[in-house]
Amino acid sequence: MPQNSDTSAGMEICPDCGARVPVSDLPGHAYLGASPGCWAVYGEVLAREYSDARYFAVHQLTVDAYAAQHPGKPERRSIQSVGVHLVALYQALELDFSPAQIVAARKASASNRAFVWLDPPPPDDGALTINDVVSAEDAAEHGRLVRAWAESVWRHWAPHHEQVRAWSAALS
C-alpha cells in the first residue's frame, strides 16, 4: 500500500535537528533538545552499532554529532555536553584524532569548567539528521552517512569554530 504523503498524523518534528520522526511515548533525554521520537531513532542506531563491530567503527562520531545537533536549552549540563562534543568533532574531523585519542581528550574535556553556552545556529531545512543515518543499508553506507552527517553538524556550528578550537588547544 502506498504511504500517505501527508504524514502529519503520528509524526513530529524534532525541535533541534528538524527531523520528521514518529511520535513516541517513550521518555526523551534529560537535557539534550531531542524530541522523544528523535531520541528513539537514535536508540535504534546505537543498538545497531553496539551489535556489529563494522557499524561500531564510527560510534564516536555518531555520539558527538547527535549531541552537538541537539544542544537543548542553556543550563550547566547542556553547556558541558555541547562543549565536550564539539571539541570531539573538531578533533576527529579537523585534527584527525583517532577514536582512542578522542576518548582520552574527552576525559580532560569532561571536567573542564571553561565551557560557556554557544547560541546554536538555527536548524537548516534539509540538514542531514539521524533519519538519514538510520536508513543505511549496510555498514559501509552507515560509515559514509555518519561521516557526512558529522561533517555537516560541525560546519553548522561554524560561527563558533574559533571558540571550539581554542577550547581544544587549552585542553591538550
Ligand SMILES: [Zn+2]
Ligand atoms: Zn533530533
